[in-house]
Amino acid sequence: MSDKKIIDAKKYSELSKIELSDQEMNILNEQFPDILEYFDLLSQVDTSENIDDERISNIFREDTIDDSIADSILDVVPEKKDRFVKGPRMM
Amino acid sequence: MSQLSSQFEEIKEKNQTINAYITFSDLSDNTSNGKLSGKTIAIKDTISTAGLRTTCASKMLENYIPPFDAHVVSLLKNQGATILGKANCDEFAMGSSTEHSAFGVTRNPHDLERVPGGSSGGSAAAVAGNLADLALGSDTGGSIRCPASFCGIVGLKPTYGLVSRYGLIAYGNSLEQIGPMAKNVHDCALLLECISDYDNRDATCVNTKKIKYTEHLDDDISNMKIAVPKEFFGTGTDPKVEETVRNTIDKLASEGAIVEEINIESIKYSLAAYYIIAMSEASSNLARFDGLRYGLHTGKSKDWNELFSNNRKSGFGFEVKRRIMLGTFALSSGYFDEYYIKAQKVRSIITNDFKKIFDKFDAIVGPTMPTLPFKLGEKLTNPLSMYMSDIDTVSANLAGIPSISVPCGYSDNLPIGIQIMSSHFEEKTLLNLGSKIEQIRGFDVE
Amino acid sequence: MLSNDFDGVKIGLEIHCQLTALNTKMFCNCSSDYRGKPPNTLLCTVCTGLPGALPVLNKRALEAAIKIGLALNCKISNNSNFFRKNYFYPDSPKNYQITQYDKAGGEAIANNGTVETNLGSVRITRIQMEEDPGKLQYEGSITTSSNTLIDYNRAGISLVEIVTEPDIVSPKHAREFLNTIQSIVETIGECDSKLDGSMRADANVSISDGRRVEIKNISSFKEVERALNFEITRQKTIQAASKMETRHWDDVRRVTVTLRVKEDEEGYRYFPDPDLPPMNISENYIDEFRQSLPELPDKRLKRFTKEIKLSEEIARILIRNKIVADYFEETLTHEYNPKLLSGWIATDIMGYLNRNNVEFSDLPIESKALASLAKSVSDSKINDSTAKAILLKSLSSGTTIGDLLKSELDNLVSFDDLPKIIDTVISDNPKALEDAKNDSQAIHFLIGQVMKVTKGRANHSKVKELIETKLK
Numbered sequence A: 001m002s003d004k005k006i007i008d009a010k011k012y013s014e015l016s017k018i019e020l021s022d023q024e025m026n027i028l029n030e031q032f033p034d035i036l037e038y039f040d041l042l043s044q045v046d047t048s049e050n051i052d053d054e055r056i057s058n059i060f061r062e063d064t065i066d067d068s069i070a071d072s073i074l075d076v077v078p079e080k081k082d083r084f085v086k087g088p089r090m091m
Numbered sequence B: 001m002s003q004l005s006s007q008f009e010e011i012k013e014k015n016q017t018i019n020a021y022i023t024f025s026d027l028s029d030n031t032s033n034g035k036l037s038g039k040t041i042a043i044k045d046t047i048s049t050a051g052l053r054t055t056c057a058s059k060m061l062e063n064y065i066p067p068f069d070a071h072v073v074s075l076l077k078n079q080g081a082t083i084l085g086k087a088n089c090d091e092f093a094m095g096s097s098t099e100h101s102a103f104g105v106t107r108n109p110h111d112l113e114r115v116p117g118g119s120s121g122g123s124a125a126a127v128a129g130n131l132a133d134l135a136l137g138s139d140t141g142g143s144i145r146c147p148a149s150f151c152g153i154v155g156l157k158p159t160y161g162l163v164s165r166y167g168l169i170a171y172g173n174s175l176e177q178i179g180p181m182a183k184n185v186h187d188c189a190l191l192l193e194c195i196s197d198y199d200n201r202d203a204t205c206v207n208t209k210k211i212k213y214t215e216h217l218d219d220d221i222s223n224m225k226i227a228v229p230k231e232f233f234g235t236g237t238d239p240k241v242e243e244t245v246r247n248t249i250d251k252l253a254s255e256g257a258i259v260e261e262i263n264i265e266s267i268k269y270s271l272a273a274y275y276i277i278a279m280s281e282a283s284s285n286l287a288r289f290d291g292l293r294y295g296l297h298t299g300k301s302k303d304w305n306e307l308f309s310n311n312r313k314s315g316f317g318f319e320v321k322r323r324i325m326l327g328t329f330a331l332s333s334g335y336f337d338e339y340y341i342k343a344q345k346v347r348s349i350i351t352n353d354f355k356k357i358f359d360k361f362d363a364i365v366g367p368t369m370p371t372l373p374f375k376l377g378e379k380l381t382n383p384l385s386m387y388m389s390d391i392d393t394v395s396a397n398l399a400g401i402p403s404i405s406v407p408c409g410y411s412d413n414l415p416i417g418i419q420i421m422s423s424h425f426e427e428k429t430l431l432n433l434g435s436k437i438e439q440i441r442g443f444d445v446e
Numbered sequence C: 001m002l003s004n005d006f007d008g009v010k011i012g013l014e015i016h017c018q019l020t021a022l023n024t025k026m027f028c029n030c031s032s033d034y035r036g037k038p039p040n041t042l043l044c045t046v047c048t049g050l051p052g053a054l055p056v057l058n059k060r061a062l063e064a065a066i067k068i069g070l071a072l073n074c075k076i077s078n079n080s081n082f083f084r085k086n087y088f089y090p091d092s093p094k095n096y097q098i099t100q101y102d103k104a105g106g107e108a109i110a111n112n113g114t115v116e117t118n119l120g121s122v123r124i125t126r127i128q129m130e131e132d133p134g135k136l137q138y139e140g141s142i143t144t145s146s147n148t149l150i151d152y153n154r155a156g157i158s159l160v161e162i163v164t165e166p167d168i169v170s171p172k173h174a175r176e177f178l179n180t181i182q183s184i185v186e187t188i189g190e191c192d193s194k195l196d197g198s199m200r201a202d203a204n205v206s207i208s209d210g211r212r213v214e215i216k217n218i219s220s221f222k223e224v225e226r227a228l229n230f231e232i233t234r235q236k237t238i239q240a241a242s243k244m245e246t247r248h249w250d251d252v253r254r255v256t257v258t259l260r261v262k263e264d265e266e267g268y269r270y271f272p273d274p275d276l277p278p279m280n281i282s283e284n285y286i287d288e289f290r291q292s293l294p295e296l297p298d299k300r301l302k303r304f305t306k307e308i309k310l311s312e313e314i315a316r317i318l319i320r321n322k323i324v325a326d327y328f329e330e331t332l333t334h335e336y337n338p339k340l341l342s343g344w345i346a347t348d349i350m351g352y353l354n355r356n357n358v359e360f361s362d363l364p365i366e367s368k369a370l371a372s373l374a375k376s377v378s379d380s381k382i383n384d385s386t387a388k389a390i391l392l393k394s395l396s397s398g399t400t401i402g403d404l405l406k407s408e409l410d411n412l413v414s415f416d417d418l419p420k421i422i423d424t425v426i427s428d429n430p431k432a433l434e435d436a437k438n439d440s441q442a443i444h445f446l447i448g449q450v451m452k453v454t455k456g457r458a459n460h461s462k463v464k465e466l467i468e469t470k471l472k
């Protein structure tokens, strides 16, 4: 457990679409090994036995139409064109 | 109304120092008559309120006004409550001190240099500082109980599925519940009665028999079986906290409760399991904040990829970014089995261990927080030490069981809370024991 | 392309099939009738991913998926659940898609099926439920447009994704398989494949030792065959695909192009969706659906060939489209002449419709009218070739079969007048009558003379029948 793991914050900032400043990147790269070392505490637990979770199941709704609230949803959209949500270019 | 208006002005004045509220309501007259008529309430800013700005204490939602009410908010309105405003918290409920807010820290009314706890710190400070009669918080890993303990009030995290999450902006959605916060157990029970209502818009909400919690506060506790896990008094526990909590447990024993010290080995893994699961879920739950449909929109970008990255860079604070990064890591291929899956398996073990305890005992008791309220900024630069504050609270969230924090004493003029847990949907037991503690602890909360 | 050009070709398909019979979207109560609606008019908190909104599964979506699973001979899962597929894209309101998964404790609603086609059977790996994303529009093309316009009306529409094993051996086989699937979901009534975009396919192709190439964005089944032909030729030309890749079918230029806009498969970070409780589906519940399934195309094929005694070729053409097979069976209720009616429908009518690009559902001839035409033949009022001429004329002119048949019959020499005309012809050709008594072929001369006298307006078989009585 002594080998500290390295997480490359840059990789996960790309996957999670959050740009990080160099300073943020440095802080995270410094903190992550300690946090992971703590998380690795779980490797001590024997989880070979399968435990069935008792969860509720089969919660469905009926196939009936409610009135659309589209106008109030569009009210909070920052950039619109006509009734379209306006996004940036794709490529 | 005029009395309420002048009271409202006083609250706004007090808020200048406490900073319990992010947004005040327009104090619209609630004409509904119900159990909460005449009561004022602060609502944590992670809970959606139609027409009233809901920010999650984040720059991302600085100007977001939801077009709908959370189910609990509709219920409060029907019961005649007067909503005063939206309470400050850690951004997206990620924190244990309410220092991670884009709208400034909330101060503890007992000591303005100390944190109120978190993440529902604004809710707790509002009640403790007389800025509201009642408050709603949300609790993913202790976010109701921690600030309740630090601010010397009562806070209850309900059983997962008792209260609808519809309208609660998700952080760790398999863990969290909205819950009541109040000065005393009676008001807490009353508020729980009002918000525990089946809602078919939340598929995880359970349709259970309605219970009048306020009618069970004085039930006899003699012969009630109470377990005290050694793990809740671990090495990081402040001796002053331990002493006060143990004294209270002794008093419960002298009231006829049967107290037994036990071991729950798996508790020591709960914090790591909790953080892996909560962060993983958060990384997905917070993906929707890209600035297209609502929220912060930074303007021109060369393509969608850059726009999303810019919006999210500018909208999220550093703690939120840290947790999204770690959660993204824990779910990514190559690490998924080692972290996410492992944490879920450990969660099952913990849940199972608690279940076994509740076959024999009615309640589990220990401290809510391992320490007294800490100084502002004290843990801000060391995230792991901040995470450690949740060591005694997270297991209830993992197991989905209800848990309450009730003030049980003071040290250095700072409040100490005792935590009680019970089996699924046994909130009645928590409130019953909590009420007894109020009677035997030897002081009143003003 | 010669058939042996497809040696070593392995094709797998992923078919996205919208559950068009549902009133509402998969996880909210918004109307699913989005086609032709103004943009962003069918929205709620759930399908636009507003903070705090939660999904609840439409019960009908589960039922439809179970029915499709049974129809494709799958094992229905007793313990199925939903996962999140995490990827950022502007058409995805939550930046994750609610779908199903086959690893990490995930289980799709249906698994391990098979579908028979006349070019070989295809194994179904699994059928999973998932939500459709919104629709992106560009001012110009995807590469040049300075803006993207997003319409979320389609976001949250219920889909099933049918995943096959790589059992398909040629583009033609792919087409045949897709037609079979289409016919099955139509028969069950859960997907109206005529609706634009209701059925879409992704394909993966590999040749011998070449690596797998995926082709995305094939918007219609006709395009699948075309895209596969292109891709196989492309791979053969460059020997073998040098790498795993995902390519995008450009149906305007009819080429596949490299695609790299979304995450890599390993970046999807699948995990169980905590908002949606699992589905525990009992065998009793599944049996109810099994028993209520309508007759499926392969069963119908057997009935058509065994009981109605159609040729396999004709029967396959009919069952490929439920509407066609239903129409055929309806004509039989009016006039039981399967051979004649099936031939007309499978060759004359479908040939005409195909040439003119008309859907069978728009056929202007009612089943009863077609049956009456067959009855006229059975009753020997007109002969086969006249009937076929009437059918084709009705199709091309729009005149009803009833009107055409009436004027044809009006025009014919009445049966009452025929004996007199035949007597005259025989008395004018006494030798021919004697010849015909000895040589059965010689009767045709006499028939020909009758037709000549009547200018072709006599019923051929009636004339033959009447002359034959004279020969005895």
Ligand SMILES: [Zn+2]
Residues within 6 Å of the ligand: C025, C028, C029, C030, C042, C043, C044, C045, C046, C047, C048, C156
């Ligand atoms: Zn909707």
